[in-house]
Amino acid sequence: xxxxxxxxxxxxxxxxxxxxxxxxxxAYGGAAKVAxxxxxxxxxxxxxxxxxxxxxxxxxxxxxxxxxxxxCTPVGALGEVTAAIGQNxxxxxxxxxxxxxKAKAASDMAAHCPDQVHLIPGHPIAGTEKSGPEAGFAxxxxxxxxxxxxxxxxxxxxxxxxxxxxxxxxxxxARVETMDAARHDRVLAITSHxxxxxxxxxxxxxxxxxxxxxxxVVKYSAGGFRDFTRIAASDPTMWRDVFLTNKDAVxxxxxxxxxxxxxxxxxxxxxxxEMLMREFTRARGIREAIIDAGLDTAxxxxxxxxxxxxxxx
Amino acid sequence: xxxxxxxxxxxxxxxxxxxxxxxxxxAYGGAAKVAxxxxxxxxxxxxxxxxxxxxxxxxxxxxxxxxxxxxCTPVGALGEVTAAIGQNxxxxxxxxxxxxxKAKAASDMAAHCPDQVHLIPGHPIAGTEKSGPEAGFAxxxxxxxxxxxxxxxxxxxxxxxxxxxxxxxxxxxARVETMDAARHDRVLAITSHxxxxxxxxxxxxxxxxxxxxxxxVVKYSAGGFRDFTRIAASDPTMWRDVFLTNKDAVxxxxxxxxxxxxxxxxxxxxxxxEMLMREFTRARGIREAIIDAGLDTAxxxxxxxxxxxxxxx
Numbered sequence: 001x002x003x004x005x006x007x008x009x010x011x012x013x014x015x016x017x018x019x020x021x022x023x024x025x026x027a028y029g030g031a032a033k034v035a036x037x038x039x040x041x042x043x044x045x046x047x048x049x050x051x052x053x054x055x056x057x058x059x060x061x062x063x064x065x066x067x068x069x070x071x072c073t074p075v076g077a078l079g080e081v082t083a084a085i086g087q088n089x090x091x092x093x094x095x096x097x098x099x100x101x102k103a104k105a106a107s108d109m110a111a112h113c114p115d116q117v118h119l120i121p122g123h124p125i126a127g128t129e130k131s132g133p134e135a136g137f138a139x140x141x142x143x144x145x146x147x148x149x150x151x152x153x154x155x156x157x158x159x160x161x162x163x164x165x166x167x168x169x170x171x172x173x174a175r176v177e178t179m180d181a182a183r184h185d186r187v188l189a190i191t192s193h194x195x196x197x198x199x200x201x202x203x204x205x206x207x208x209x210x211x212x213x214x215x216x217v218v219k220y221s222a223g224g225f226r227d228f229t230r231i232a233a234s235d236p237t238m239w240r241d242v243f244l245t246n247k248d249a250v251x252x253x254x255x256x257x258x259x260x261x262x263x264x265x266x267x268x269x270x271x272x273x274e275m276l277m278r279e280f281t282r283a284r285g286i287r288e289a290i291i292d293a294g295l296d297t298a299x300x301x302x303x304x305x306x307x308x309x310x311x312x313x
Numbered sequence: 314x315x316x317x318x319x320x321x322x323x324x325x326x327x328x329x330x331x332x333x334x335x336x337x338x339x340a341y342g343g344a345a346k347v348a349x350x351x352x353x354x355x356x357x358x359x360x361x362x363x364x365x366x367x368x369x370x371x372x373x374x375x376x377x378x379x380x381x382x383x384x385c386t387p388v389g390a391l392g393e394v395t396a397a398i399g400q401n402x403x404x405x406x407x408x409x410x411x412x413x414x415k416a417k418a419a420s421d422m423a424a425h426c427p428d429q430v431h432l433i434p435g436h437p438i439a440g441t442e443k444s445g446p447e448a449g450f451a452x453x454x455x456x457x458x459x460x461x462x463x464x465x466x467x468x469x470x471x472x473x474x475x476x477x478x479x480x481x482x483x484x485x486x487a488r489v490e491t492m493d494a495a496r497h498d499r500v501l502a503i504t505s506h507x508x509x510x511x512x513x514x515x516x517x518x519x520x521x522x523x524x525x526x527x528x529x530v531v532k533y534s535a536g537g538f539r540d541f542t543r544i545a546a547s548d549p550t551m552w553r554d555v556f557l558t559n560k561d562a563v564x565x566x567x568x569x570x571x572x573x574x575x576x577x578x579x580x581x582x583x584x585x586x587e588m589l590m591r592e593f594t595r596a597r598g599i600r601e602a603i604i605d606a607g608l609d610t611a612x613x614x615x616x617x618x619x620x621x622x623x624x625x626x
Contacts, residue, residue, distance in 0.1 A: 125533050200593050202508060206599065221603055225504040262571075276552070277553050283514075284545065290534055
């Protein structure tokens with residue numbers, strides 16, 4: 001047990017991520033003890049059947065003596081949860097999270113985090129479109145980026161805490177980066193938040209086309225639409241909170257997207273094939289950069305297939 | 314050889330689809346002889362190294378005595394190609410295509426198709442983001458829909474030709490449907506054309522964000538963006554032609570998409586979490602319909618992985 005980074009971790013919120021952290025800590029090490037809690041009775045009962053670790057009846061029981069507490073709730077609940085457990089966190093413990101928005105997460109948690117606790121916001125760039133404790137699996141974080149956004153101007157003990165947390169996530173297979181929270185939120189607005197918003201939107205638009213039957217949309221979805229429906233199957237509560245808490249960066253990015261789309265629309269209306277050709281060729285380039293960077297591994301696909309009961313038909 | 318639907322097929326245009334038809338006809342049967350031609354010297358030379366069938370020096374040599382000629386060029390070239398080969402098509406032969414837009418394809422081909430030739434436009438809902446003859450593979454059409462849009466008010470011989478062509482595509486593994494061309498174009502505008510336009514657009518928007526480095530966009534693309542880059546890697550020429558030839562349906566669909574997106578944008582700006590929750594939950598439903606319909610098979614993924622040198626890293 002002496003090899004474990006932490007003696008005990010506590011996971012608050014047992015969805016896809018919370019459950020996966022428990023599975024991964026069990027599979028790859030990192031914590032001698034794992035305790036979990038979720039605000040929902042139903043989720044706690046379901047989690048007890050699938051998760052490796054002790055599912056506790058109260059948050060306080062889960063966090064008691066924990067060296068590291070990982071909040072895995074939707075971003076909008078982080079302040080409230082920190083307020084509820086803050087006073088009972090062990091002095092010297094680490095408080096972190098997995099929220100997709102970091103500036104608001106940091107300020108909401110900081111408002112209720114005791115001074116003796118090291119608040120280190122974090123975000124794993126990993127997930128599937130599934131949610132709930134049953135969706136978790138140990139290899140979710142393998143080769144995925146994990147971004148930590150440490151608070152500025154902290155002491156040496158804080159620096160050591162960041163090192164321990166980095167070691168923990170590396171142990172689960174992640175590649176860890178640090179970044180300031182505002183930069184994280186700008187980068188994720190374009191790489192993750194906007195794509196999800198667009199996917200939700202196109203699926204809703206298709207739903208409402210009265211000139212096309214929904215059955216046809218489903219039937220011929222292989223033409224490209226299916227990829228969007230998979231993204232749009234992600235947890236609605238989590239994503240509502242992302243858009244409400246990263247409002248500025250999302251609206252800025254969305255404004256640019258809409259301007260660019262209007263230019264393509266105009267090119268289509270006026271038959272400007274050269275403009276379309278130029279833009280499409282340019283877009284192709286970024287895909288090549290991703291392949292050149294060796295980033296298009298089958299890992300994400302693997303997770304998806306493993307979880308999707310229909311995927312091997 | 315007597316089992317083959319056709320004695321000889323000719324494939325004009327040797328990209329992903331033309332090459333795949335040649336591979337599939339070789340693997341599963343359907344034609345005793347396969348002849349191919351492409352307008353590009355380079356493509357013909359490359360095709361000769363990878364494709365099963367005779368790569369001819371001229372289009373006329375390829376179509377000589379062919380019972381079925383399959384045009385696999387971008388949609389915008391179909392009229393010109395038909396004009397070039399029309400007079401030398403064998404009387405009683407079938408002329409078909411694989412274009413993603415059917416109304417314009419049908420009228421462009423019909424303008425140059427001799428009376429004794431059966432023009433039966435078609436569209437396989439199958440593909441990958443790869444292009445060129447090297448991208449073709451035999452199983453591309455397995456379990457994929459193939460939509461035929463036969464011309465209205467034809468004679469019995471035409472009906473028999475449609476049956477033969479149906480049998481040919483079924484032999485390659487496809488599920489064949491018939492539909493009128495205008496309906497096809499409306500359905501595909503939402504299931505395929507708009508998703509591709511959106512994907513191209515979001516990738517270009519990301520490219521131009523000066524507040525975010527391109528390297529970061531690539532690095533953290535697993536958050537959702539990567540799916541869009543894959544779609545946006547599709548052949549620019551093919552997609553330019555799709556948007557120019559299915560202009561009305563694409564603009565109508567795009568207009569609705571933009572209206573819906575503006576409503577989401579307003580909800581984010583004003584913090585209307587209920588509206589976001591309602592729309593995201595609704596979008597999730599269509600994904601469930603796709604899974605219920607058993608449509609989310611691994612077939613498309615399989616093709617992609619097989620072709621992507623980085624996918625098994």
